[in-house]
Amino acid sequence: MTDVRRVEASPRVARIVRVELVVGGLLTLASVALGWWILSRGVDPFPIDDWWNTLLAEWWHPAIAGFSRVMNWVGGGWFGVLAVPIAAAVGLVLLKRPWAAAYFLAAEAVSAGFVQVLKHAFGRVRPEDILVISDYGSYPSGHVANAATIAVAAFVIFPRVWVAVVGAVWVVLMAFSRTYLHAHWLSDTVGGALIGAGAALLVAAAFAVPLGRERVVSTVPATSR
Numbered sequence: 001m002t003d004v005r006r007v008e009a010s011p012r013v014a015r016i017v018r019v020e021l022v023v024g025g026l027l028t029l030a031s032v033a034l035g036w037w038i039l040s041r042g043v044d045p046f047p048i049d050d051w052w053n054t055l056l057a058e059w060w061h062p063a064i065a066g067f068s069r070v071m072n073w074v075g076g077g078w079f080g081v082l083a084v085p086i087a088a089a090v091g092l093v094l095l096k097r098p099w100a101a102a103y104f105l106a107a108e109a110v111s112a113g114f115v116q117v118l119k120h121a122f123g124r125v126r127p128e129d130i131l132v133i134s135d136y137g138s139y140p141s142g143h144v145a146n147a148a149t150i151a152v153a154a155f156v157i158f159p160r161v162w163v164a165v166v167g168a169v170w171v172v173l174m175a176f177s178r179t180y181l182h183a184h185w186l187s188d189t190v191g192g193a194l195i196g197a198g199a200a201l202l203v204a205a206a207f208a209v210p211l212g213r214e215r216v217v218s219t220v221p222a223t224s225r
Contacts, residue, residue: 010212017208024201028114031194035122035139038187043125049185053127056180064180065131071177072132075143081112084150092157099214100157103207111149111199115142118195127182134183140191141184147174148196156204156211 038046045053074080085108092101119137126138135142151167175189184192204211 013208013212016212017205020201020205020208024198024205027194027198028202029198031114031118031140031191031198034187034191034194035118035124038124038139038191039122045127045185046187049187052179052186053129053182056182057129059180068177068180069132071174072143072181072183075146075174075177080143080146081108088150097157097214099207099210103203103211104153104157106207107149107153107200107203108146110203111145111196112142114195114199115140115145115192118191124185124188127185129182131181132183138184139188140195141175141178141188142192143178144171144175144184144189144192145196145199147171148193149200152197152200153204156200 074084085105089101089105092098092104118140119135119142122139123137124139126134148171151164151171154167155163171193175186175193178184178189179186
């Protein structure tokens with residue numbers, strides 16, 4: 001049996017699929033549960049939401065506001081939703097990782113779909129002092145969900161510690177920027193991170209075998225295949 005065929009029968013791959021399904025499912029359910037909790041409270045934000053929103057208003061600085069506006073553009077709109085995923089997919093294809101490119105695009109699409117379903121299901125009102133134009137529904141944060149999906153998908157494709165660290169920092173910075181612009185409550189960013197990571201893991205489970213096979217092919221010298 002070749003190294004590539006071993007991937008399909010590998011117990012390790014089966015374990016990875018189970019972990020991705022369980023963790024991804026739990027994260028997705030946690031995001032939904034948090035949304036229902038928020039909905040049950042009516043229009044009143046959590047005390048921590050009010051505290052964080054007020055604290056950031058007191059920390060106002062033009063440089064931080066400028067950084068947050070850049071993150072607003074990078075993480076959403078046509079650039080974050082279309083340009084970034086397409087550019088990443090093209091880069092992966094050039095690296096001869098077409099299945100990784102397909103997985104990345106699928107994860108982004110599923111994550112965006114989940115976000116829109118939750119936004120319209122819960123219809124949370126955004127903070128009154130919002131500083132940017134945003135779409136309907138404060139919960140969950142689509143920018144943070146997108147950042148979390150990118151971070152988790154990148155780690156699935158390139159499982160390295162530094163990739164995980166950079167991804168985590170990216171998600172935290174995106175969450176901070178969204179609340180600094182008062183576009184979201186703090187709990188919105190938590191829900192976004194949960195649904196974004198959950199979507200990336202659930203889709204990863206569906207792509208586990210071709211991704212594993214492709215990873216083996218990319219690391220095996222051509223003469224030994």
